[in-house]
Amino acid sequence: MRSLEEVVPCFGMITVQLAYGGANILCKLALARGLSYLVFTVYRHLLAMAILGPLAYVLERKRRPALSLSILAKIFMLALFGTTIHQNVYYAGLSYTSPTVASALGSVIPALTFILALMLKLEKVTIGSAKGWAKIIGAVVCISGALLFTFWKGHLLGGLVKHPLILVGTKGSGQGPQRGKDDWIKGSLLILTSNIAFSAWLILQAMIYEVYPARLSMTALICFFASLQSSVLGLIFERCKSSWRMGWNIQMLTIVYCGTVISCLVYYLQTFCISKKGPVFAAMFSPLILIIVGAFSAFFLAERLYMGSLIGAVLIILGLYGVLWGKSKDFDENGETKMIAEKTTQTLDAKNCISSSDCHNV
Template sequence: MEGCSYYLAMVLAQLAYGGSSILTKFSLLEGLDPIVFVVYRHVIAMLLLAPFAYVLERKERPALSISIAAKVFVLALFGTTIHLNVYYAGLAYISPTVACALGNVVPSLTFLMAVLLRMEKLKIKSARGQAKVIGTLLCISGSLIFTFWKGGYLFKGFVERPLINAYNTEMRHGKENWIKGSVLIFTSHIAWSSWLILQAVVSKVYPAPLSLTTMICFFASLQSSFVALIFARNQDSWRLEWNLKLLTIVYSGVVISALVYYLQTWCIRYKGPVFAAMFSPLQVIIVAIFSAIAFAERLHLGSLIGAFLIIVGLYCVLWGKNKDGVVDELTQNGKGVLNGGISMNDRYSDESCN
């Protein structure tokens, strides 16, 4: 069950990200200032996590040195301040479905960075190495097909009329804005891939995920507040009322910045950055299904083909990484037998989740 928990945690994370993408799009259309949003959500997450981190990790939390604090500061800079502010700026120009689809560059970028930094093993002549490469390429191809192939058969929507009218504003997703938004979203995902890599490095020297997540939110709040002093001087944008914008702030602070950040930190510590990154393609499928129900968007043939390739690619990469773990355990044992007296062939035939 411990192995299954990593997979379940990352699937739940992508479900949460999908909901956040939709809610944030609504709130941006309602006038939510994205810079203010980033500040508020991380303040909420910091206040929520700090008591748990202090109590639960008092004995296992290592001393905080200047070097570790500097690494966490850089983590917050890439993973929150740069990534989120640039992402939300781009989300104002394109739909949530396209934004999530562009997020599928994250697995390939993270995989490439990890291989170059020798954090990820890649033996191209082995079956597991080929599976990881082919799976990554399938995820990229699937996301591109999902996003750009709008021809072919147009499937009937789940509903005839949209349950939510989210695109009745003055904002238009024209060609110029689409390109601008895509560039911004792509830039934000480069920062996010860097965050995943750095997270794996910092987690080794500071193995206290709750405390680490709390410090990331603390530095993110400071950094985003400094950005807000320059770009968000309108006092009205800081006023909170009982509306959708407040719901989005609370949801993102509690669920995304607190819970999901913690789950990702925990998974990256034990499974590595590529494992966490490979679940990103699921988000585009989740958002597309929600959009089909809520906005009456109709799916194309390319949407189904792209989704199929994403799922197959994800399975290939996870299969390859799973076999890497088996081989590593066998090598460390040095006896051809895994812990518990199980042979490698038995492990291949009996394993299910990990």
């Protein structure tokens, strides 16, 4: 049972990154064909709210904590950082960069989350212990691998396919938009800003779950506030009525996928993993999306593979393994501490029972 508790969060976060990888590709295709990211954010969260709302009401009706104004305000801020700011800024940046570069810039998420967790005392690192060094070195290796994957090409290894199976182009055009250096910098800065908001979101989830441990209800409320906040932005900055009309095409497919898979399944899985292992554990899986998107792009978009990509992928996996090993040692120590505390409590209860005159009635 104990090993299952260790494995399930790992598989959960791998599933999360696979889902995010698919979303990155679909969003790039849909944005290139004219989908407004403001409209997209509104529709996907409305769809998610319509699915999660009834489920949360039925499944958590008897064990859902009472909602106070303080908790609602905290969940409102959670939606503001994790969805409204993070997603709208991210998709704005994605329109200026490629999915692979956007995923590579996500390598800063583990470092940012790790620093925030240390500052808020949600994460502990013992420098003199093996697990402490494993976390630090693993994080550095993982981030270094992501940077190497992005900025050093090395020897050309070739491509998996000769011609792209999917064409990324603008609406009504067979070729993608040509971006200059200024656009690449603008896109990178936007994505880095969104990653800061995402790191804050991971930390806030851990803190809010302590006072409101109802995952489905919290996820449904996040989607509700996200759709409300994004609707206000959409009505201000996206007044063209044609942008709000949807047909059955790649744009609608992206909305349905992100609304059901990302906003419903991934949000819930992420909250579950954070409640079990903490925000730093969840953040350390972010560089995996770089490998996933890189492999997908190589196969479907005919992007070429380089030696730097291969070495970077290996370093990402090794660094991730190091951090997970350190976190597993934390889990072991916490389990042992809990067992000792339970045995101590049982011993004290037994002694109190012996000295009490009421024990014979038990």
